[in-house]
Amino acid sequence: MEQVGAELERLREIDRNQVWLARSNGRMRLRLGEMFEKFVAQQGHRELGFSTTAAYSLERLSRPGRWMGEARTVARRVAGLPRIRRAFDRGEFGWSKLELLCRHATEDTEVKLLRVARVATVRELRLAFVAGPAEENDPDLEQVSLVRSVPAEEAWELEATLVMVEHVSGGSMPAESVEWLLAEGLATLVNEAAPEVSDISEGLARRAEESRTHMRELAAEHEEREAEFEPDLPLFERVEGQAPFDWDAPLPDDPYELDKRMRELCWALDAADLWLGKSLDRFFSGRQYERLGYVSDAQYCRERLGMSRASAWDRIALARATKKLDRLADAVHQGEVGFSAARLLARVVAPETEEAWVERAKVRTYKHLREEVQLVEVDIRHQGNGADRSPPDQARLDRWFDWQRSVLTGEMFKKAADTGEPVQISGCAPEPEAGKEGGKEHEHKGHVDVTLRVPREIATFWQELEGAFRRSGIEGSFLGWLCKSYVTTWLPHLGKSDKWEHIYARDLYRCTSPVCFKRDCTAHHIVFRSHGGGDQHWNLTSPCGPDDHTDGIHTGRIRVTGKAPDGLTWYIGRKPILIVRGREKELV
Secondary structure (H helix, E strand, O other), rough: OOOHHHHHHHHHHHHHHHHHHHHHHHHHHHHHHHHHHHHHHHHHHHOOOOOHHHHHHHHOOOOOOHHHHHHHHHHHHHOOOOHHHHHHHOOOOOHHHHHHHHHHHHOOHHHHHHHHHOOOHHHHHHHHHHOOOOOOOHHHHHHEEEEEEEHHHHHHHHHHHHHHHHHHHHOHHHHHHHHHHHHHHHHHHHHHOOHHHHHOOHHHHHHHHHHHHHHHHHHHHHHHOOOOOOOOOHHHOOOOOOOOOOOOOOOOOOOOHHHHHHHHHHHHHHHHHHHHHHHHHHHHHHOOOHHHOOOHHHHHHHHHHOOOHHHHHHHHHHHHOOOOHHHHHHHHOOOOOHHHHHHHHOOOHOOOOOOOOHHHHHOOHHHHHHHHHHHHHHHHHHHHHHHOOOOOOOHHHHHHHHHHHHHHOOOHHHHHHHOOOOOOOOOOOOOOOOOOOOOOOOOOOOOOEEEEEEEEHHHHHHHHHHHHHHHOOOOOOHHHHHHHHHHHHHHHHHOOOOOOOOHHHHOOOOOOOOOOOOOOEOOOOOOOOHEEEOOHHEEEEEEEEOOOOOHHHHOOOEEEEEEEEOEEEEOOOOOOOEEEEEEEEEOO
Protein backbone atom coordinates (compact mmCIF):
# COMPACT_ATOMS: atom_id res chain seq x y z
CA MET A 1 0.00 0.00 0.00
CA GLU A 2 2.88 2.36 0.77
CA GLN A 3 4.29 1.76 -2.69
CA VAL A 4 0.89 2.47 -4.30
CA GLY A 5 0.58 5.65 -2.26
CA ALA A 6 4.06 6.76 -3.25
CA GLU A 7 3.35 6.12 -6.94
CA LEU A 8 0.11 8.08 -6.74
CA GLU A 9 1.85 10.99 -5.04
CA ARG A 10 4.56 10.95 -7.71
CA LEU A 11 1.82 10.98 -10.36
CA ARG A 12 0.17 13.94 -8.69
CA GLU A 13 3.48 15.78 -8.64
CA ILE A 14 3.88 15.19 -12.39
CA ASP A 15 0.31 16.43 -12.86
CA ARG A 16 1.02 19.59 -10.84
CA ASN A 17 4.13 20.28 -12.89
CA GLN A 18 2.22 19.82 -16.15
CA VAL A 19 -0.48 22.20 -14.96
CA TRP A 20 2.23 24.70 -14.00
CA LEU A 21 3.79 24.38 -17.43
CA ALA A 22 0.46 24.78 -19.22
CA ARG A 23 -0.52 27.83 -17.16
CA SER A 24 2.92 29.37 -17.69
CA ASN A 25 2.61 28.80 -21.43
CA GLY A 26 -0.83 30.42 -21.36
CA ARG A 27 0.59 33.46 -19.60
CA MET A 28 3.33 33.77 -22.20
CA ARG A 29 0.80 33.41 -25.01
CA LEU A 30 -1.35 36.19 -23.56
CA ARG A 31 1.66 38.48 -23.28
CA LEU A 32 2.52 37.64 -26.88
CA GLY A 33 -1.04 38.46 -27.87
CA GLU A 34 -0.78 41.87 -26.19
CA MET A 35 2.44 42.68 -28.01
CA PHE A 36 1.06 41.37 -31.29
CA GLU A 37 -2.10 43.46 -30.94
CA LYS A 38 -0.02 46.61 -30.58
CA PHE A 39 2.35 45.50 -33.35
CA VAL A 40 -0.48 44.92 -35.84
CA ALA A 41 -2.26 48.13 -34.85
CA GLN A 42 0.93 49.96 -35.84
CA GLN A 43 1.11 47.99 -39.11
CA GLY A 44 4.43 46.69 -37.80
CA HIS A 45 4.41 43.66 -40.08
CA ARG A 46 4.30 45.92 -43.12
CA GLU A 47 7.05 48.16 -41.74
CA LEU A 48 9.21 45.05 -41.34
CA GLY A 49 8.51 43.94 -44.93
CA PHE A 50 5.74 41.33 -44.58
CA SER A 51 2.57 41.37 -46.65
CA THR A 52 0.43 39.65 -44.00
CA THR A 53 0.46 39.01 -40.26
CA ALA A 54 0.37 35.26 -41.02
CA ALA A 55 3.60 35.46 -43.04
CA TYR A 56 5.25 37.50 -40.29
CA SER A 57 4.14 35.02 -37.61
CA LEU A 58 5.60 32.02 -39.41
CA GLU A 59 8.90 33.60 -40.35
CA ARG A 60 9.73 35.67 -37.28
CA LEU A 61 7.86 33.90 -34.47
CA SER A 62 7.63 30.38 -35.92
CA ARG A 63 3.96 30.22 -34.99
CA PRO A 64 0.96 29.77 -37.31
CA GLY A 65 -0.88 32.97 -38.14
CA ARG A 66 -4.17 31.61 -36.81
CA TRP A 67 -2.53 30.77 -33.45
CA MET A 68 -1.16 34.29 -33.13
CA GLY A 69 -4.44 35.77 -34.30
CA GLU A 70 -6.34 33.95 -31.55
CA ALA A 71 -3.83 35.18 -28.95
CA ARG A 72 -4.26 38.72 -30.24
CA THR A 73 -8.07 38.48 -30.06
CA VAL A 74 -8.00 37.20 -26.47
CA ALA A 75 -5.55 39.94 -25.45
CA ARG A 76 -7.75 42.63 -26.97
CA ARG A 77 -10.86 41.35 -25.20
CA VAL A 78 -9.27 40.77 -21.80
CA ALA A 79 -7.83 44.29 -21.75
CA GLY A 80 -11.17 45.56 -20.48
CA LEU A 81 -11.59 42.76 -17.92
CA PRO A 82 -8.97 43.43 -15.20
CA ARG A 83 -10.35 40.95 -12.64
CA ILE A 84 -10.33 38.07 -15.11
CA ARG A 85 -6.84 39.07 -16.21
CA ARG A 86 -5.51 39.05 -12.62
CA ALA A 87 -7.08 35.65 -11.90
CA PHE A 88 -5.50 34.22 -15.03
CA ASP A 89 -2.08 35.66 -14.16
CA ARG A 90 -2.33 34.02 -10.73
CA GLY A 91 -2.90 30.65 -12.43
CA GLU A 92 -6.49 30.16 -11.21
CA PHE A 93 -7.52 28.74 -14.59
CA GLY A 94 -6.05 27.97 -17.98
CA TRP A 95 -6.28 29.31 -21.52
CA SER A 96 -9.51 27.49 -22.44
CA LYS A 97 -11.48 29.21 -19.67
CA LEU A 98 -9.82 32.54 -20.39
CA GLU A 99 -10.84 32.33 -24.04
CA LEU A 100 -14.44 31.54 -23.08
CA LEU A 101 -14.69 34.18 -20.38
CA CYS A 102 -13.26 37.06 -22.37
CA ARG A 103 -15.52 36.17 -25.29
CA HIS A 104 -18.69 36.49 -23.21
CA ALA A 105 -17.88 38.66 -20.17
CA THR A 106 -18.56 42.37 -20.00
CA GLU A 107 -17.60 45.01 -17.47
CA ASP A 108 -20.95 44.43 -15.73
CA THR A 109 -20.88 40.60 -15.75
CA GLU A 110 -17.14 40.07 -15.15
CA VAL A 111 -17.36 39.42 -11.38
CA LYS A 112 -20.34 37.05 -11.68
CA LEU A 113 -18.83 34.99 -14.50
CA LEU A 114 -15.49 34.81 -12.73
CA ARG A 115 -17.19 33.28 -9.66
CA VAL A 116 -18.91 30.72 -11.90
CA ALA A 117 -15.68 29.92 -13.76
CA ARG A 118 -13.81 29.12 -10.54
CA VAL A 119 -16.11 26.16 -9.80
CA ALA A 120 -17.38 25.14 -13.26
CA THR A 121 -15.64 22.88 -15.74
CA VAL A 122 -14.76 24.09 -19.23
CA ARG A 123 -17.47 21.81 -20.61
CA GLU A 124 -20.08 23.30 -18.28
CA LEU A 125 -19.06 26.81 -19.30
CA ARG A 126 -19.39 25.91 -22.96
CA LEU A 127 -22.86 24.54 -22.37
CA ALA A 128 -23.76 27.72 -20.51
CA PHE A 129 -22.54 29.85 -23.40
CA VAL A 130 -24.72 28.63 -26.25
CA ALA A 131 -22.50 30.33 -28.82
CA GLY A 132 -19.42 28.48 -27.58
CA PRO A 133 -17.19 26.53 -30.00
CA ALA A 134 -17.44 22.82 -30.69
CA GLU A 135 -15.74 20.36 -28.39
CA GLU A 136 -12.06 19.82 -29.15
CA ASN A 137 -12.71 16.09 -29.46
CA ASP A 138 -15.67 16.53 -31.83
CA PRO A 139 -15.35 13.46 -34.12
CA ASP A 140 -15.87 15.63 -37.20
CA LEU A 141 -12.73 17.61 -36.27
CA GLU A 142 -10.54 14.55 -35.71
CA GLN A 143 -7.86 13.85 -38.29
CA VAL A 144 -8.02 10.37 -39.79
CA SER A 145 -5.98 8.57 -42.44
CA LEU A 146 -7.39 7.58 -45.81
CA VAL A 147 -5.14 4.82 -47.14
CA ARG A 148 -5.47 3.37 -50.64
CA SER A 149 -3.12 1.00 -52.47
CA VAL A 150 -3.00 2.24 -56.05
CA PRO A 151 -0.74 1.86 -59.12
CA ALA A 152 2.33 4.09 -58.92
CA GLU A 153 1.21 6.14 -61.93
CA GLU A 154 -2.12 6.94 -60.23
CA ALA A 155 -0.27 8.06 -57.11
CA TRP A 156 1.76 10.49 -59.23
CA GLU A 157 -1.41 11.65 -60.98
CA LEU A 158 -2.96 12.45 -57.59
CA GLU A 159 0.23 14.31 -56.59
CA ALA A 160 0.02 16.43 -59.74
CA THR A 161 -3.72 17.03 -59.43
CA LEU A 162 -3.40 18.27 -55.85
CA VAL A 163 -0.72 20.72 -57.02
CA MET A 164 -3.22 21.97 -59.60
CA VAL A 165 -5.99 22.20 -56.96
CA GLU A 166 -3.78 24.31 -54.70
CA HIS A 167 -2.98 26.61 -57.62
CA VAL A 168 -6.58 27.00 -58.81
CA SER A 169 -7.95 27.52 -55.29
CA GLY A 170 -5.38 30.16 -54.44
CA GLY A 171 -3.29 28.21 -51.96
CA SER A 172 -5.57 25.84 -50.07
CA MET A 173 -4.32 23.63 -47.26
CA PRO A 174 -3.92 19.86 -47.98
CA ALA A 175 -7.23 18.79 -46.40
CA GLU A 176 -9.03 21.63 -48.19
CA SER A 177 -7.50 20.55 -51.50
CA VAL A 178 -8.95 17.06 -51.01
CA GLU A 179 -12.38 18.59 -50.38
CA TRP A 180 -12.07 20.72 -53.53
CA LEU A 181 -11.24 17.55 -55.45
CA LEU A 182 -14.21 15.65 -54.03
CA ALA A 183 -16.63 18.52 -54.67
CA GLU A 184 -15.59 18.68 -58.31
CA GLY A 185 -15.90 14.90 -58.62
CA LEU A 186 -19.37 14.93 -57.12
CA ALA A 187 -20.51 17.64 -59.54
CA THR A 188 -19.21 15.55 -62.44
CA LEU A 189 -20.90 12.41 -61.14
CA VAL A 190 -24.26 14.10 -60.65
CA ASN A 191 -24.23 15.91 -64.00
CA GLU A 192 -22.64 13.39 -66.33
CA ALA A 193 -22.73 9.88 -64.86
CA ALA A 194 -24.84 6.97 -66.06
CA PRO A 195 -28.46 6.61 -64.91
CA GLU A 196 -27.43 3.97 -62.39
CA VAL A 197 -26.15 6.75 -60.13
CA SER A 198 -29.67 8.06 -59.57
CA ASP A 199 -29.71 6.40 -56.14
CA ILE A 200 -27.28 8.96 -54.72
CA SER A 201 -28.53 9.68 -51.24
CA GLU A 202 -30.03 12.99 -50.25
CA GLY A 203 -27.19 13.34 -47.76
CA LEU A 204 -24.57 13.11 -50.51
CA ALA A 205 -26.44 15.58 -52.70
CA ARG A 206 -26.70 17.96 -49.75
CA ARG A 207 -23.00 17.53 -49.10
CA ALA A 208 -22.30 18.71 -52.65
CA GLU A 209 -23.92 22.08 -51.97
CA GLU A 210 -22.32 22.30 -48.54
CA SER A 211 -18.89 21.63 -50.05
CA ARG A 212 -19.36 24.26 -52.74
CA THR A 213 -20.40 26.79 -50.10
CA HIS A 214 -17.48 25.78 -47.87
CA MET A 215 -15.01 26.10 -50.73
CA ARG A 216 -16.31 29.57 -51.59
CA GLU A 217 -15.93 30.62 -47.95
CA LEU A 218 -12.39 29.22 -47.80
CA ALA A 219 -11.42 31.01 -50.99
CA ALA A 220 -12.74 34.28 -49.54
CA GLU A 221 -10.77 33.70 -46.33
CA HIS A 222 -7.45 33.00 -48.03
CA GLU A 223 -6.73 36.68 -48.70
CA GLU A 224 -7.17 37.47 -45.01
CA ARG A 225 -5.55 34.28 -43.72
CA GLU A 226 -2.51 34.66 -45.92
CA ALA A 227 -3.25 38.55 -45.42
CA GLU A 228 0.11 27.16 -37.50
CA PHE A 229 11.54 18.62 -19.43
CA GLU A 230 12.32 20.58 -16.66
CA PRO A 231 8.73 21.24 -15.69
CA ASP A 232 9.42 23.00 -12.39
CA LEU A 233 11.00 26.17 -13.82
CA PRO A 234 8.96 29.09 -12.43
CA LEU A 235 6.83 30.55 -15.23
CA PHE A 236 9.67 30.10 -17.73
CA GLU A 237 10.84 33.65 -17.29
CA ARG A 238 14.10 32.73 -18.94
CA VAL A 239 15.91 29.97 -20.79
CA GLU A 240 19.63 29.36 -20.77
CA GLY A 241 21.48 32.14 -22.56
CA GLN A 242 18.54 34.55 -22.48
CA ALA A 243 18.04 37.59 -20.28
CA PRO A 244 15.11 37.45 -17.80
CA PHE A 245 11.86 38.67 -19.26
CA ASP A 246 10.32 41.68 -17.51
CA TRP A 247 6.59 40.90 -17.32
CA ASP A 248 5.68 44.33 -15.97
CA ALA A 249 7.69 46.41 -18.41
CA PRO A 250 5.55 48.71 -20.60
CA LEU A 251 5.25 47.66 -24.23
CA PRO A 252 7.57 49.62 -26.53
CA ASP A 253 6.17 51.76 -29.33
CA ASP A 254 8.89 50.90 -31.85
CA PRO A 255 7.82 47.91 -34.04
CA TYR A 256 11.42 46.72 -34.30
CA GLU A 257 11.68 46.56 -30.51
CA LEU A 258 8.30 44.79 -30.31
CA ASP A 259 9.58 42.29 -32.86
CA LYS A 260 12.66 41.68 -30.70
CA ARG A 261 10.58 41.17 -27.54
CA MET A 262 8.18 38.78 -29.26
CA ARG A 263 11.01 36.70 -30.66
CA GLU A 264 12.60 36.42 -27.20
CA LEU A 265 9.31 35.33 -25.66
CA CYS A 266 8.69 32.79 -28.44
CA TRP A 267 12.12 31.33 -27.76
CA ALA A 268 11.14 30.68 -24.15
CA LEU A 269 7.73 29.40 -25.23
CA ASP A 270 9.25 26.97 -27.75
CA ALA A 271 11.46 25.44 -25.05
CA ALA A 272 8.54 25.21 -22.63
CA ASP A 273 6.33 23.58 -25.26
CA LEU A 274 8.94 20.93 -25.95
CA TRP A 275 9.33 20.15 -22.24
CA LEU A 276 5.57 19.92 -21.81
CA GLY A 277 5.32 17.61 -24.82
CA LYS A 278 7.91 15.24 -23.35
CA SER A 279 6.08 15.07 -20.04
CA LEU A 280 2.65 14.57 -21.63
CA ASP A 281 4.01 11.86 -23.93
CA ARG A 282 4.93 9.67 -20.95
CA PHE A 283 1.76 10.65 -19.09
CA PHE A 284 -0.59 9.80 -21.95
CA SER A 285 1.23 6.64 -23.04
CA GLY A 286 0.44 5.07 -19.68
CA ARG A 287 -3.09 6.53 -19.59
CA GLN A 288 -2.08 8.00 -16.25
CA TYR A 289 -4.88 10.55 -16.41
CA GLU A 290 -7.33 7.72 -15.63
CA ARG A 291 -5.73 7.24 -12.21
CA LEU A 292 -6.51 10.90 -11.51
CA GLY A 293 -10.18 10.49 -12.43
CA TYR A 294 -10.23 11.71 -16.03
CA VAL A 295 -11.95 9.52 -18.63
CA SER A 296 -9.89 10.63 -21.63
CA ASP A 297 -6.84 12.61 -22.65
CA ALA A 298 -9.19 15.20 -24.18
CA GLN A 299 -10.94 15.76 -20.84
CA TYR A 300 -7.61 16.01 -19.01
CA CYS A 301 -6.31 18.59 -21.50
CA ARG A 302 -9.49 20.63 -21.44
CA GLU A 303 -10.28 20.61 -17.74
CA ARG A 304 -6.89 20.25 -16.08
CA LEU A 305 -4.40 21.87 -18.46
CA GLY A 306 -6.77 24.41 -19.98
CA MET A 307 -5.79 23.67 -23.57
CA SER A 308 -7.27 21.73 -26.46
CA ARG A 309 -6.35 18.11 -27.10
CA ALA A 310 -5.02 19.09 -30.54
CA SER A 311 -2.73 21.68 -28.98
CA ALA A 312 -1.37 19.15 -26.50
CA TRP A 313 -0.76 16.56 -29.20
CA ASP A 314 1.09 19.12 -31.32
CA ARG A 315 3.62 19.33 -28.51
CA ILE A 316 3.69 15.55 -28.03
CA ALA A 317 4.28 15.02 -31.75
CA LEU A 318 7.37 17.21 -31.70
CA ALA A 319 8.60 15.62 -28.46
CA ARG A 320 8.27 12.15 -29.97
CA ALA A 321 9.96 13.19 -33.19
CA THR A 322 12.96 14.55 -31.29
CA LYS A 323 13.44 11.53 -29.00
CA LYS A 324 16.31 10.31 -31.16
CA LEU A 325 17.11 13.72 -32.60
CA ASP A 326 19.11 15.42 -29.89
CA ARG A 327 20.54 18.06 -32.23
CA LEU A 328 17.06 19.18 -33.30
CA ALA A 329 15.86 19.34 -29.70
CA ASP A 330 18.95 21.38 -28.75
CA ALA A 331 18.30 23.71 -31.69
CA VAL A 332 14.79 24.41 -30.36
CA HIS A 333 16.08 25.07 -26.83
CA GLN A 334 18.82 27.36 -28.13
CA GLY A 335 16.48 29.36 -30.35
CA GLU A 336 18.18 28.25 -33.57
CA VAL A 337 15.03 26.57 -34.92
CA GLY A 338 11.52 27.70 -34.03
CA PHE A 339 8.57 25.49 -33.11
CA SER A 340 6.86 25.49 -36.53
CA ALA A 341 10.14 24.97 -38.38
CA ALA A 342 11.00 22.08 -36.04
CA ARG A 343 7.61 20.51 -36.77
CA LEU A 344 8.46 20.73 -40.47
CA LEU A 345 11.85 19.08 -40.02
CA ALA A 346 10.45 16.31 -37.85
CA ARG A 347 8.44 15.08 -40.84
CA VAL A 348 11.53 14.17 -42.87
CA VAL A 349 14.64 14.13 -40.66
CA ALA A 350 16.49 10.88 -39.99
CA PRO A 351 19.32 10.60 -37.47
CA GLU A 352 21.92 10.56 -40.24
CA THR A 353 20.52 13.75 -41.84
CA GLU A 354 19.68 15.61 -38.63
CA GLU A 355 22.71 17.90 -38.48
CA ALA A 356 22.41 18.79 -42.18
CA TRP A 357 18.73 19.72 -41.82
CA VAL A 358 19.30 21.85 -38.71
CA GLU A 359 22.05 23.75 -40.51
CA ARG A 360 19.77 24.11 -43.54
CA ALA A 361 16.92 25.46 -41.38
CA LYS A 362 19.20 28.13 -39.92
CA VAL A 363 19.82 29.65 -43.37
CA ARG A 364 16.34 29.26 -44.89
CA THR A 365 13.21 31.31 -44.53
CA TYR A 366 10.18 29.29 -43.44
CA LYS A 367 8.78 29.49 -46.98
CA HIS A 368 11.91 28.07 -48.59
CA LEU A 369 12.33 25.43 -45.89
CA ARG A 370 8.75 24.26 -46.43
CA GLU A 371 9.36 23.90 -50.17
CA GLU A 372 12.39 21.70 -49.54
CA VAL A 373 10.63 19.58 -46.93
CA GLN A 374 7.68 19.08 -49.31
CA LEU A 375 10.04 17.76 -51.99
CA VAL A 376 11.50 15.19 -49.61
CA GLU A 377 8.00 14.24 -48.42
CA VAL A 378 6.97 13.48 -52.00
CA ASP A 379 10.02 11.21 -52.38
CA ILE A 380 9.21 9.44 -49.11
CA ARG A 381 5.59 8.85 -50.18
CA HIS A 382 6.70 7.23 -53.41
CA GLN A 383 10.04 5.67 -52.48
CA GLY A 384 9.53 4.73 -48.82
CA ASN A 385 12.69 3.91 -46.89
CA GLY A 386 14.73 4.18 -50.08
CA ALA A 387 14.04 7.89 -50.41
CA ASP A 388 16.83 10.42 -50.11
CA ARG A 389 16.08 12.26 -46.84
CA SER A 390 18.96 14.69 -47.07
CA PRO A 391 18.35 18.40 -47.74
CA PRO A 392 17.95 18.75 -51.52
CA ASP A 393 20.66 20.44 -53.55
CA GLN A 394 19.86 23.04 -56.19
CA ALA A 395 19.80 20.55 -59.07
CA ARG A 396 17.25 18.40 -57.29
CA LEU A 397 15.17 21.48 -56.46
CA ASP A 398 15.30 22.64 -60.07
CA ARG A 399 13.90 19.31 -61.26
CA TRP A 400 11.15 19.54 -58.64
CA PHE A 401 10.24 23.09 -59.70
CA ASP A 402 10.29 22.09 -63.38
CA TRP A 403 7.79 19.35 -62.60
CA GLN A 404 5.52 21.73 -60.70
CA ARG A 405 5.74 24.23 -63.55
CA SER A 406 4.66 21.62 -66.08
CA VAL A 407 1.65 20.86 -63.86
CA LEU A 408 0.67 24.49 -63.28
CA THR A 409 0.86 25.41 -66.96
CA GLY A 410 -1.05 22.26 -67.94
CA GLU A 411 1.80 21.00 -70.15
CA MET A 412 2.16 17.71 -68.28
CA PHE A 413 -1.50 16.78 -68.55
CA LYS A 414 -1.65 17.77 -72.23
CA LYS A 415 1.42 15.67 -72.96
CA ALA A 416 -0.03 12.72 -71.05
CA ALA A 417 -3.24 12.98 -73.07
CA ASP A 418 -1.35 13.17 -76.38
CA THR A 419 1.24 10.47 -75.76
CA GLY A 420 -0.40 8.24 -73.18
CA GLU A 421 2.62 8.64 -70.88
CA PRO A 422 1.87 8.56 -67.14
CA VAL A 423 2.00 11.70 -65.04
CA GLN A 424 5.12 11.49 -62.85
CA ILE A 425 8.18 13.33 -61.72
CA SER A 426 11.02 13.00 -64.17
CA GLY A 427 14.44 12.77 -62.56
CA CYS A 428 13.58 14.07 -59.07
CA ALA A 429 14.02 10.71 -57.41
CA PRO A 430 14.89 7.12 -58.37
CA GLU A 431 12.04 5.03 -59.66
CA PRO A 432 10.64 2.54 -57.11
CA GLU A 433 11.42 -1.10 -57.60
CA ALA A 434 8.52 -2.98 -59.09
CA GLY A 435 6.31 -4.43 -56.41
CA LYS A 436 8.13 -2.70 -53.55
CA GLU A 437 7.51 0.27 -51.31
CA GLY A 438 10.13 1.12 -48.74
CA GLY A 439 11.74 -2.31 -49.09
CA LYS A 440 8.53 -4.19 -48.31
CA GLU A 441 6.72 -6.36 -50.79
CA HIS A 442 3.29 -5.15 -51.80
CA GLU A 443 0.41 -7.40 -52.53
CA HIS A 444 -0.02 -5.80 -55.95
CA LYS A 445 2.92 -5.37 -58.27
CA GLY A 446 3.82 -1.73 -58.89
CA HIS A 447 1.41 -0.41 -56.27
CA VAL A 448 2.11 2.18 -53.60
CA ASP A 449 0.12 3.22 -50.55
CA VAL A 450 -1.43 6.68 -50.80
CA THR A 451 -2.20 8.18 -47.37
CA LEU A 452 -4.24 11.35 -46.95
CA ARG A 453 -4.68 12.94 -43.50
CA VAL A 454 -8.06 14.66 -43.46
CA PRO A 455 -10.83 15.52 -40.97
CA ARG A 456 -13.25 12.66 -40.35
CA GLU A 457 -16.02 14.54 -42.17
CA ILE A 458 -13.97 14.71 -45.38
CA ALA A 459 -13.03 11.04 -45.03
CA THR A 460 -16.74 10.20 -44.84
CA PHE A 461 -17.37 12.36 -47.91
CA TRP A 462 -14.66 10.41 -49.77
CA GLN A 463 -16.16 7.05 -48.82
CA GLU A 464 -19.69 8.07 -49.81
CA LEU A 465 -18.55 9.43 -53.18
CA GLU A 466 -16.41 6.34 -53.77
CA GLY A 467 -19.47 4.14 -53.13
CA ALA A 468 -21.61 6.20 -55.53
CA PHE A 469 -18.88 5.95 -58.18
CA ARG A 470 -18.81 2.17 -57.94
CA ARG A 471 -22.59 2.01 -58.34
CA SER A 472 -22.49 4.28 -61.38
CA GLY A 473 -20.95 1.70 -63.70
CA ILE A 474 -18.16 4.05 -64.81
CA GLU A 475 -15.07 2.08 -65.81
CA GLY A 476 -11.69 2.52 -64.17
CA SER A 477 -10.53 3.30 -60.66
CA PHE A 478 -12.15 5.88 -58.43
CA LEU A 479 -8.90 7.76 -57.79
CA GLY A 480 -8.03 7.94 -61.47
CA TRP A 481 -11.53 9.15 -62.33
CA LEU A 482 -11.48 11.71 -59.52
CA CYS A 483 -8.26 13.25 -60.80
CA LYS A 484 -9.43 13.19 -64.40
CA SER A 485 -12.72 14.95 -63.58
CA TYR A 486 -10.85 17.80 -61.90
CA VAL A 487 -8.17 18.11 -64.57
CA THR A 488 -10.72 18.04 -67.41
CA THR A 489 -12.65 20.92 -65.81
CA TRP A 490 -9.71 23.19 -65.03
CA LEU A 491 -7.07 22.38 -67.66
CA PRO A 492 -8.50 24.86 -70.21
CA HIS A 493 -8.02 27.67 -67.69
CA LEU A 494 -4.29 27.07 -67.05
CA GLY A 495 -1.50 29.02 -68.68
CA LYS A 496 -3.66 32.04 -69.54
CA SER A 497 -3.28 35.42 -67.86
CA ASP A 498 -1.64 38.44 -69.53
CA LYS A 499 1.50 39.32 -71.46
CA TRP A 500 3.62 38.40 -68.42
CA GLU A 501 2.40 34.80 -68.37
CA HIS A 502 5.91 33.51 -69.14
CA ILE A 503 7.24 35.33 -66.06
CA TYR A 504 4.49 34.02 -63.79
CA ALA A 505 5.08 30.47 -65.05
CA ARG A 506 8.83 30.77 -64.49
CA ASP A 507 8.12 31.91 -60.92
CA LEU A 508 5.52 29.12 -60.37
CA TYR A 509 2.65 31.62 -60.10
CA ARG A 510 3.74 32.54 -56.57
CA CYS A 511 4.91 35.72 -54.94
CA THR A 512 8.69 35.70 -55.25
CA SER A 513 9.26 37.44 -51.91
CA PRO A 514 11.03 34.83 -49.76
CA VAL A 515 8.64 35.48 -46.86
CA CYS A 516 5.28 35.69 -48.66
CA PHE A 517 2.89 32.83 -49.49
CA LYS A 518 0.45 34.72 -51.72
CA ARG A 519 -0.33 33.86 -55.34
CA ASP A 520 -1.90 37.03 -56.73
CA CYS A 521 1.25 37.93 -58.66
CA THR A 522 2.07 41.00 -60.68
CA ALA A 523 5.11 41.79 -62.83
CA HIS A 524 7.78 44.02 -61.27
CA HIS A 525 10.79 45.56 -62.99
CA ILE A 526 13.80 45.01 -60.73
CA VAL A 527 15.53 48.03 -62.27
CA PHE A 528 12.60 50.43 -62.43
CA ARG A 529 11.52 51.51 -65.88
CA SER A 530 11.88 55.09 -64.62
CA HIS A 531 15.56 54.24 -64.04
CA GLY A 532 16.07 52.74 -67.49
CA GLY A 533 15.03 49.13 -66.77
CA GLY A 534 13.54 47.11 -69.61
CA ASP A 535 11.38 44.04 -70.11
CA GLN A 536 14.27 41.59 -70.19
CA HIS A 537 13.59 38.19 -68.63
CA TRP A 538 16.18 38.80 -65.90
CA ASN A 539 14.73 42.22 -64.98
CA LEU A 540 11.26 40.91 -64.16
CA THR A 541 10.02 39.14 -61.05
CA SER A 542 6.57 38.35 -59.61
CA PRO A 543 5.81 39.84 -56.19
CA CYS A 544 2.22 39.85 -55.02
CA GLY A 545 0.32 43.02 -55.63
CA PRO A 546 -0.51 45.35 -54.15
CA ASP A 547 0.97 44.20 -50.81
CA ASP A 548 4.59 43.38 -51.70
CA HIS A 549 4.70 45.25 -54.99
CA THR A 550 2.97 48.59 -54.38
CA ASP A 551 2.94 48.74 -50.59
CA GLY A 552 6.27 46.98 -50.12
CA ILE A 553 8.79 47.63 -52.88
CA HIS A 554 7.49 51.00 -54.02
CA THR A 555 7.39 52.37 -50.46
CA GLY A 556 10.87 51.15 -49.50
CA ARG A 557 9.74 48.49 -47.01
CA ILE A 558 11.20 45.82 -49.28
CA ARG A 559 14.07 46.07 -51.77
CA VAL A 560 15.08 43.58 -54.43
CA THR A 561 18.24 43.70 -56.54
CA GLY A 562 20.09 41.38 -58.90
CA LYS A 563 18.93 39.24 -61.80
CA ALA A 564 15.92 36.93 -61.86
CA PRO A 565 15.19 34.21 -61.22
CA ASP A 566 18.12 32.85 -59.14
CA GLY A 567 20.35 35.89 -58.65
CA LEU A 568 18.01 38.05 -56.58
CA THR A 569 18.79 39.59 -53.21
CA TRP A 570 15.84 40.62 -51.04
CA TYR A 571 16.08 43.16 -48.22
CA ILE A 572 13.11 42.64 -45.89
CA GLY A 573 12.13 45.67 -43.79
CA ARG A 574 12.60 49.41 -44.19
CA LYS A 575 15.53 48.94 -41.82
CA PRO A 576 16.31 45.41 -43.04
CA ILE A 577 15.84 42.66 -40.48
CA LEU A 578 16.46 39.92 -43.04
CA ILE A 579 18.54 39.64 -46.20
CA VAL A 580 17.92 36.72 -48.55
CA ARG A 581 20.42 36.06 -51.33
CA GLY A 582 19.02 33.40 -53.62
CA ARG A 583 17.79 30.92 -51.00
CA GLU A 584 20.30 31.85 -48.29
CA LYS A 585 18.99 34.06 -45.49
CA GLU A 586 20.96 36.29 -43.17
CA LEU A 587 19.51 37.78 -40.00
CA VAL A 588 20.43 41.42 -39.51
